[in-house]
Amino acid sequence: MKIAFYGSSLLSSYWNGAATYYRGLLRALAARGHDITFYEPDAYGRQENRDIEPPEWAKVVVWKATPEALREAAAEAAGADVVVKASGVGYEDDALLDAVLGAARADAVRIFWDVDAPATLAELREKPDHPSHRQLDKLDLVLTYGGGDPVVEAYRALGARACVPIYNALDPETHHPVPRDERFAASLGFLGNRLPDREARVEQFFLEPAARLPEASFLLGGSGWGDRPLPSNVRAIGHVGTRDHNAFNVTPKAVLNINRASMAEIGFSPPTRVFEAAGAGACLITDEWPGIDQFLKPGEEVVVARDGTDVLDIMAELSEERAAAIGAAGLARVLAEHTYEQRAVLVDALLANTLAKKRAGAAA
Template sequence: MRIAFYGSSLLSSYWNGAATYYRGLLRALAAHGHAITFYEPDAFGRQQHRDIEPPDWCRVVVYPATPQGVAQAAAAAAGAEAVVKASGVGYADDALLRAVLDAAPPRALRLFWDVDAPATLAALRAAPDHPGHAALRELDLVLTYGGGDPVVTAYRELGAADCVPVYNALDPTTHHPVPGDARFAADLGFLGNRLPDREARVEEFFLATAEALPARRFLLGGAGWEARGLPANVRHLGHVPTAAHNAFNATPTAVLNINRASMAATGFSPPTRVFEAAGAGACLITDDWPGIAMFLQPGEEVLVARDGRDVAEHLAALHPARAGAIGRAALRRVLAEHTYERRAVLVDLLLRRALAAKAEGVMA
């Protein structure tokens, strides 16, 4: 079917953690015969920091971050069979959602794809007059990239017709084992932008660990850390483009995942970093959150840390042979159970069922 997808950016991962998720899912969906157009605003310097050029599996339209640009992009929904508005587009999100819903033809599916359900649900609960409440009643389906049963229940209670999690996953064509790269040599690497909802956890799980282990080497990738004072044994790389993520993950003895506080509290929300690391065969240490074992088995396929002290203990005891075994086990698990192709099978089924049901309702 013809899908109009409105998201933050497909072409750039710059200040855009959803890029890998969009790319993996939409590439896999396109292989099921869907014709997808991705609409992204020219905002936040992303077009100047592209990681990929427009792909052959998805048409990309970059529109001006202006009210006129939003209106023109939204008008294109009139030609789609399924219209998807993602959360966190970053420019005029509420106005874009309203415009897209108004432009979509009566027979078209209307979907909201939430890539940050804890933040969206908190905003809706805090404001009874939030425009999202009215929009929920017009949507055919809400998809989320995580959150499990608590998020599904919350969306249904707020009036969504249905909500289905479509978890992050691995695209083995883009994230896979590679030889080590001297640029990324370290005992522990962490890749993540500096965000208010995560900074305190980065200080606890990563920076405090570096201070506790001054003889070890630590590698920090991501934007926003330039003005933050760092321990002497932490090397900061700045933004690391997607093309370098495999080497970043494959080279250090271990890599660290730190969920944002809201995601960790909600649980069942593995970020793309988890699957990028596992796909590269890396030994992953992650902060603790509910639902980890749905994706990787603690102690065998991933190491779990409740705090910075746990991270330091894992790292101090980790020898290369065990790190390699954990990384290989994680790779086997994600290839068997957690690829975007498997997620796309679910989304394809959901779309076809919803479109058929809507067609019956319109005809009736």
């Protein structure tokens, strides 16, 4: 099938947590024979901070962040069998959704792919007149990168015909074990941009334990932390490109995942960070959230912390040997059950079935 995909960025992970997700899924779909064009706006300095070049498995169209360029990019949806508008594109999202759905052929599969369902659903609940409400009945599918039954039920209640979670996963060709890199040496590493609904949890799970463990070293990667006062044993290194994620994950004794508050509350939303770290064979510590045991077994394949005190206790007891064993078990689990190739099988079947039903209905 010919797929037109409108998202934030395929080429840059700069202020773009969905990059790994897009790359893994679309690469796996291309391997199954789909012809993919990814449309991304030139916004937020992402084109100046690319960490991959345009890949062989997808055509990338970068459009200027102007109304005219938006209309031109959206008009190209007319040539696709499947049209996808993702959440969080970053420039006039509502206008882009309107334009893309307006350009799509009547027999095309129309999809809204929500990469931040808790935030989107909260906005829709707060704004009954939000433009997306009137678009839901024009969509054939809502796909989300997490959320489980609560998100599915919420979207169905708002009028979506069908909602299916397509969870984050591992691309073993991108994220895999590598040699240690002393640039990232630390007792505990955390990689995440500074965001309003994450900062308090970073304070609780990472910065407070660091302040109480002065003999240990802590590594903080991600954008936005430059003006934040930090304990003296926390080293902030700024944005870490995806090409360095493997080394960042395997070098510290353990790495920490901290979900945003909204994601932790709704659960069943493992971020790409979880699979990147496990795929590199890292010992992963994660904050607690509903559904973690659906993806990794607590205590054996991942370590779960309820709060900062748990992080302190874990780090005090974690030996290098146990850390290595947890990392090896997590790697084996994600390779067996959580790769993008496996996720693409589900997406492929959804697209084929939905397209067949639409065409059968049009012919009737």
